[in-house]
Amino acid sequence: MxxxxxxxxxxxxxxxxxxxxxxxxxxxxxxxxxxxxxxxxxxxxxxxxLFFSHMPFLKVDGIPVTSFRPxxxxxxxxxxxxxxxxxxxxxxxxxxxxxxxxxxxxxxxxxxxxxxxxxxxxxxxxxxxxxxxxxxxxxxxxxxxxxxxxxxxxxxxxxxxxxxxxxxxxxxxxxxxxxxxxxxxxxIPETIDLKSAIYKGIRQTCKHMLTIPIHYFGVKGIRFMAKKVRRYPKKLGPRKAALFTGQIVRAQEEIGTGGAGFRFMYAAFLQEAAKITGNEKLKELSFEMTTIGDM
CATH class of the missing domain: 3.90.70.10 (Cysteine proteinases)
Structure with a gap:
């Protein structure tokens, strides 16, 4: 609480x-x-x-950096x-x-x-x-x-x-x-245009998750990391594979706000954004994202 x-x-x-x-x-x-x-x-x-990156070329304590945020x-x-x-x-x-x-x-x-x-x-x-x-x-x-x-x-x-x-x-x-x-x-400005700020935020999130051509970032990065994790036990051995996988879980669960890599928080944002903008589609997407986070 x-x-x-x-x-x-x-x-x-x-x-x-x-x-x-x-x-x-x-x-x-x-x-x-x-x-x-x-x-x-x-x-x-x-x-x-909301973002994703998996950068094997950048390491902390010898472990590749995985992040669910910028x-x-x-x-x-x-x-x-x-x-x-x-x-x-x-x-x-x-x-x-x-x-x-x-x-x-x-x-x-x-x-x-x-x-x-x-x-x-x-x-x-x-x-x-x-x-x-x-x-x-x-x-x-x-x-x-x-x-x-x-x-x-x-x-x-x-x-x-x-x-x-x-x-x-x-x-x-x-x-x-x-x-x-x-x-x-x-x-602080006298007036703040929340609707405009909300839509700018959503557009950039979609752009960065879907259109960055380099395979370390966004949806491409998620798929890239998934393939690497499957190969960890054979490539790294049991102990090192556990360390590398544990760091990913830590980034998702502890640093990523209690699980699902910030997806619950973004779903909450979409719900609030729907009320502010009057856009019911955002509310539908909020429910969909919450369901995905629960998987």
Whole structure:
């Protein structure tokens, strides 16, 4: 069950809502603070978050990368463009102290600030969920007794990190190292055309899943990976085949929002999109996608 909790920032409540995926959840929570009500599925769909890639040439810990979504940050960028919302972004590649000073400045001004962090050293994460992934999104919205107040959309409630803990995860090493990356809402347009944003999101999702000619991506990528998995036991041996297959399952079940590789979330998006646009065909597609996800 998703949880909601509020904490006051300079006379205004920052509402924490638990979500299935960090990037969608942080964007949704940040926009809500500025009175733009956009659910996690809407963020995901408008940002064309449904994707597939299987890249044997790109490996993490020796295992080919499989993903059911675009690269980290892409959903965020598309949402910004399609809604006309301006986000300010800063990165401090080799200056952790300046990165923390900039964050403190935002906190002093009452600005909830999103940032990228590494998962492995997040002290509030249960041990089984810590792995070397450096594109996790959180919101920092205050300080209290030397600790930073954290809204991590994966967690049920608000949590905290001390100065050294936060700096460590902001400067985690490895692939996609965050390097102090932080972002916050700078400007919200007076009107937002949700219908247009929804259709743009759907069109790009269809295009990327169906028309990319390279066989590592989209529907072609799913078929390509299926053929490779069938050959794993003979080609890799039982132990390595289990490791490779386990990583695919992890990407689908844990990183992919509890199963079906984001298909349930996209189905929820289509259902909301049907109400907003009045397009009943989207509702039918939502039911169809839910059924596929249950298979």
């Amino acid at each position: 998703m949880r909601t909790e509020e904490i006051i920032i300079q006379d205004k409540a920052f509402e924490h809502r638990q979500s299935a995926h960090c990037e969608n959840g942080v964007v949704s929570n940040l926009l809500r603070y500025y009175d733009v009500e956009l659910s996690e599925p809407l963020v995901f769909g408008i940002g064309s978050g 690269l980290p940050g892409i959903i965020f960028s598309r949402i910004s463009k399609r809604l006309g919302v301006t986000f300010k972004k800063r990165r401090f590649r080799n200056s952790p102290q300046k990165a923390m000073e900039a964050l403190n400045g935002n906190i002093a001004e009452g600005i909830p600030t999103g940032m990228l962090v590494g998962v492995y050293h997040l002290s509030y994460f249960p041990a089984p969920y810590r792995f070397h992934f450096n594109a996790h999104n959180i919101v920092v919205f205050g300080r209290e007794n030397g600790a930073y107040k954290i809204s991590d959309p994966i967690m049920e409630d608000f949590t905290k990190l001390d100065y050294n803990e936060l700096m460590r995860v902001r400067y985690a090493k490895g692939v996609f190292a965050p390097k102090g990356h932080m972002y916050w809402v700078e400007n």
